[in-house]
Amino acid sequence: MSPSRDSIELQAISAYTKHFGVPPRAVASAPGRVNLIGEHTDYNDGYVLPGAIDRATAVAVGPRDDDRLVMNPGSAQDASFSLSRLYPSERRAWTDYLTGVASLLQVRGNPLCGANMFVYGNVPRGAGLSSSAALELATAFALIELNGLTIPPVETARLCQQAEHEFAGVKCGIMDQFISCLGRKNHAMLLDCRSLVYEHVPIPPGVELVVCDTGVKRALAGSEYNRRREECNTGVRILSSKLPGIAALRDVSPDQLHDLQGLLDPVVRRRCMHVVTENDRVVRSVRALRAGDLAEFGKLMYDSHLSLRRDYEVSCPELDMIVDLCAGADGVYGARMTGAGFGGCAICLVKEGFAEGVIARLNAGYHGKSGEKATVYICSIDDGARARGIPQ
C-alpha cells in the first residue's frame, strides 16, 4: 500500500515546520496519472482517457517578507529565486516546474508574495507517471491558496501546461495537467482535448490496475516527443491539400486517411495512422467501459500498444516484454505502455484477485536490456489536486 494523500501532505507540513521553524500557512497536493488509452492524441486535438493515481506531490507553503521563493532548505533540492527574476535554468532542473508556474501566475496578472516552500512526494520521477504535472499543479494550488487568488481549475491546468512548454522545453499536450487537476477517485476521465469538455467515467467494480515500471529512464523523450509533434503537423499540412477543412489529425477519419495515404511519406503516414486509429479506439473503449465489456476494453489496450510500437515508434523492448508477459497471465484483460513512451511504465488491467499473480510473473520474467528490475504495484484511481489553509 502506498502512503495516503493525507500522509504525503503531513510529511510536507512537518518537513516545512522543521526547516523554517514555523508551520506552513497552506498545503496543496496533486497526483500523478496513468493513461488508460489515447496516447499521443492530446496534442492532435483528440481524445484521451487518463486517471489520476494514488501517488502525489505535496507542497507546504508560507509567506516571506521579501520577494524570494525559497525551496526545500537543508535538503539536496535546496534552491532560492527572486520572484522578479524567474527564468528557465540553463541546464534543466526540477525547480523549473515551480519557477515556471510562479512566473506565469505573475505574467497573467496575479501578484505573488515571497514564499517558503517544502516539496515532498512519491510520484516516481522519469517513469512516465507525470511527476512533472503533479509538481506543477501542487505548486500552482499552493501559491493560489497562499495568495488568496481565484483561478478556475481549467485555467490552472493550462497555465501549468504552458510552464512545461516554456520552462521545461517539452511541448506537451494538456492531458497530464488536466487530469492531475481534475481527476476523480475511481473514475477515468474522457477528455476532448480540443474543446476541453470532459466527463468522468466510472471504473467498473471487480478490476485492478497494475503498474509496471521498466526502470528505463526516458532519456530521449523530450526531443523525440517534439519530433513526433512536428511529424503530425506535417501530416496535417499535406492532408489539408485534399481536406481543406482540417485543423488537426482529430479531423481526419481512418477511412479518409486510408484513401489519402499515398500523399504521405512512410514515416509521416505511420504517425498519422496511429493518431487517427487511436482516437477511434478511445471512443470505442469508453463505450466498452460503460457497457462493462472489459474484454473489449482490454483488446483495445493491446491494439493501442501495437500501434504505438509499430506506427508511432515510441515503445521499447522492455515495454513490449511487459505487455507480452501480461498477455500470457491469468485474469488479464489488456496491457499497454502508458504516457509518452521510450521507457517508463506499462499498465495492465486485471480481474480482481489476479493482480498478485501478474505481479509475481512480471517480477520473475522481466529483465531490462541493461539489467533493470521491474517495479510493479497495484494502483488505484484517486482525486485530482487540492489545497487547504492551515489554522495558525
Ligand code: GLA
Ligand atoms: C506526455 C505528455 C502528454 C501526452 C503523453 C502522450 O505524458 O505530457 O501531453 O502527449 O505524453 O500521450
